[in-house]
Amino acid sequence: MNYNERKKQKKLGNTTISDKIRDYGNEPFFIKKAKESKEFLEKHGFPKELLEKSK
Amino acid sequence: MNLDRYEFSVGRNFLDFEFCSEGPNGKIVKVIRFTPQNANGITYFSLGFGDVNEEANRIDDQSISNNQDRTKILATVAYAVLEFTSYFTDVMIHAKGSTPARTRLYQMGIPPILMKFKLYYMFMDLSTGSGNHLKRILTMKLS
Numbered sequence: 001m002n003y004n005e006r007k008k009q010k011k012l013g014n015t016t017i018s019d020k021i022r023d024y025g026n027e028p029f030f031i032k033k034a035k036e037s038k039e040f041l042e043k044h045g046f047p048k049e050l051l052e053k054s055k
Numbered sequence: 056m057n058l059d060r061y062e063f064s065v066g067r068n069f070l071d072f073e074f075c076s077e078g079p080n081g082k083i084v085k086v087i088r089f090t091p092q093n094a095n096g097i098t099y100f101s102l103g104f105g106d107v108n109e110e111a112n113r114i115d116d117q118s119i120s121n122n123q124d125r126t127k128i129l130a131t132v133a134y135a136v137l138e139f140t141s142y143f144t145d146v147m148i149h150a151k152g153s154t155p156a157r158t159r160l161y162q163m164g165i166p167p168i169l170m171k172f173k174l175y176y177m178f179m180d181l182s183t184g185s186g187n188h189l190k191r192i193l194t195m196k197l198s
Contacts, residue, residue, distance in 0.1 A: 021066035024088045029114035030103040034090040037101035037149045041094035
């Protein structure tokens with residue numbers, strides 16, 4: 001790995017933060033997954049104990 | 056505690072994690088994505104996971120890569136959750152497999168790993184594929 005490639009990566013603990021990892025936010029698969037998740041939780045709600053914990 | 060898992064890289068937004076599964080079927084790039092979402096006014100993150108299908112240029116979660124590394128992959132996903140929640144503290148994450156069988160697999164494989172660490176929020180949807188009503192929700196609240 002040359003200097004420029006190393007420069008694009010940073011280490012946070014044991015995790016490498018990399019510019020080479022793209023943003024998958026517009027990926028249809030993940031958009032669909034999040035939409036289904038929203039629909040499910042709006043229909044069934046969140047676990048009460050977690051909501052109480054978050055207060 | 057160190058479990059056998061893959062090293063992953065994360066994007067600068069700390070929402071996208073990539074790692075490479077290696078086994079008899081070669082190298083397969085896998086992605087874990089935490090998508091911010093809101094339901095009933097509550098903000099949380101939806102966890103998605105799949106293989107990068109470079110030929111089709113899409114994410115595929117129905118494929119069976121069969122690299123004989125299922126436990127290692129589940130540990131990797133669990134560590135990604137830990138890393139994510141160390142960066143985004145006090146969040147809720149919703150995870151569900153693409154099929155009921157996969158959801159059961161995640162339920163069996165991931166919580167035991169997470170329970171070894173101090174994770175505050177994690178719940179998994181174990182509803183059946185029909186989605187008509189809630190079968191079970193496994194909630195984990197560790198302190």
